[in-house]
Amino acid sequence: MKRTALSLTAFIFGLSCMFAQQAIFEHQNIVSPQQNADGTVTLRLHAPNAQKVEVTGDCIDGYRKQMAKGDDGTWTFTTQPLAPELYSYRFYADGVEMQDPANWHRSRDVRSFMSTFIISKEEGDCGYLYGNHNVPHGNIQQVWYDSKTLGMQRRMSIYTPAGYEKGGRQPDSHGQGRSHDCGNDQRAR
DSSP states (O other), X not given: OHHHHHHHHHHHHHHHHHHHHHHHTTTTXXXXXXXXXXXXXXXXXXXXXXXXXXXXXXXXXXXXEEOEEOTTSEEEEEOOOOOSEEEEEEEEETXXXXXXXXXXXXXXXXXXXXXXXXXXXXXXSHHHXXXXXXXXXXXXXXXXXXXXXXXXXXXXXXXXXXXGGGOSOOOOSOOTTOOOGGGOOTTOX
């Protein structure tokens, strides 16, 4: 009897998981953000039960803009034509802050995440500089160190250029355009 009840419970649980998985993937065909030929970008959020959806970000002219609800429950907003740049945005569905579930590109500030997209029209423009290109890349490592001044451990990021691990001559660690003691700059040896 116990074995039958346990088997039946496991079957019902498995069946419910199958339907939950289907619900997750039902609306994955939404394209957001969509870069349009006229330089605008269309943002979309499928939220059929929402009463009000707004969008905000640096690609929006103003603080928050109301999105328009379509017959299928998908809310849309189209920006003005945008210059080449990295842009960020977020949605508010009935006042709840959220990222774009159709866009996996994110940036993080101190308190929250934003969805992002890049506009680039030609090589070398501002948007192009944010892209990932087929060039040698270095590494960023997070390391901990003892801060004698603060009396605690702190974390810092260290960038090492491509090929650093192999040894050999590396560029100076001076930053470009920084002021250095005794009038030295990044070219000083």
